[in-house]
Amino acid sequence: MAFLHAATSSHSNSKNALRSRGLTPYLLLAPGMLWLITFFIIPIFSLASTSTMVRPDGAPLGQYVQKFRFQNYIDAFQANQAQYLRSFIYAGIATLLALAIAYPLAYMIAFKSGRYRNILLVMVVAPFFTSFLLRTIAWTQILGDDGPVVSFLKTLPFVTDSLRLTATPFAVVSGLTYNFLPFMTLPLYASLERIDPRTLEAAGDLYANAFTTFRKVTVPLSMPGVVAGTLLTFIPAAGDYVNASILGNPNTKMIGNVIESRFFAVVDYPTAAALSFTLMATILILVTLYIRRSGTDELV
């Protein structure tokens, strides 16, 4: 939980404790940084290099040579526009839904939970401990044709008997919303919890009603949490392929599904690499724009 606090907090009291001590920081940094450079940065370059490779005529599957063919990007994008768009739309809807569910939840834990606060916080993270694949599969049972949700909906007068919830975009978006909900709730809680209750009282003293106080004081003060939470939900959701493959159908495939099948089923590494690279670049651009717009630079 603390890592999410960190993602949104400003460390004002740490600054005065900073000192420079020659080589020590570099020695402390070296092993971890070396690991990240070798297994994160270099792979990204490796991916970039793979993305412009070409399979020579007659060469077996999986053998590629570097030809700097940037056309790979255009080909890959044109062939998978629908999946691209879908990934960002699904992730966007899931993020908004998660925000709508998590904000009141986080608000309640921060302001109305009293001595049960810690227990409720543990309860937010607790589902996380059951394998997320098992929980996603549980959703196929809950939303399944014989499951409780469909059975209930069918008793309603305006619902047809052919109603299906699994293998629909609805199921995929529900799965995404569900799986990343704790990532939304915790940063929201972290920023709401830091709000001094006296600022809310002050708003009341200045004749703001409850709604105005919420809109003009609580929401702006919780913005760092909103930014961190939406990012922590949107980024993994846009790249996810587990929900789409367990809860979806062939027409709900997201870009992650394409990358996965290009790598393993088709053994078309350059296309998979080009798609991954485009996904990463798009997300980084969106994130930068979003952080700029919301004026929260404390994340980095």
Add this chain to the structure above:
Amino acid sequence: MTTTDLIPSPSFSHRFNRWFSRNLIRIYAALAFFYLFIPVAYTFAFSFNNAGKSNLVWQGFTFNNWKNPCGAPQVCQAVANSLKIGILATVIATALGTMIAFAIGRNKFRGRSTTNLLIFLPMATPEVVLGASLLALFLNMRINPGFWTIVIAHVMFCISFVVVTVKARIASLDPRLEQAAMDLYANERETFRYVTLPLVAPGIFGAALLSFSLSFDDFIITNFNSGIVTTFPKFVYVSAARGIPAQANVIGSSMFFIALIIVIIGQVISKQRKR
């Protein structure tokens, strides 16, 4: 309250409306928790299902799956792999990440913001890209993915989370405690050993727990870099097509309860310390 008490007995619906609007947010939160826990309840319930191969339809109650968690082929092999990988990745990532956190949290040096960026980037990159890029590296270097490539990948994505967790703990320390130790003639090493480290320890412990749960539950990155080695999430995903044995639900449920117990013990200890 006193003014409303003076009004002679408001009707039930009126009182209900008032109770409802006052507790609206609590009702909403209760519904949200219900939503969060339904799949967990399903997973737990179906661990008692007397299912043959496919555990999707309820077929009767039994304790057999709990008595014999290794009953289904390969389940325990997969769990053993996940535990080994989780422990190795946790130890390495916690050590490396804690060192970085101390370097960033306690020192001024050139390249501090670059370091911060390098820590942030893996968290802002979708898992599918992390997995695919690492596999591209292994393939280009003609390394066959397997047990150790999974460990390498897990350490890579856990480090950042360790750094932020421990850094937050270091930032929340009162610098006066260390100054006091120095004033009492502790040298820098003694101060670190007897004051700083014990104070940061809960953060390091939390980071280790987080790393382990991230590693144990990771599927996407693992799937890219595992070759023929099976971990527990990979086992679940692969068997999803044919039907997951109820033993998987037993293991998922026990992980839930074990983690819950650890968290509760941790909470109790930290509460006692505060007193």
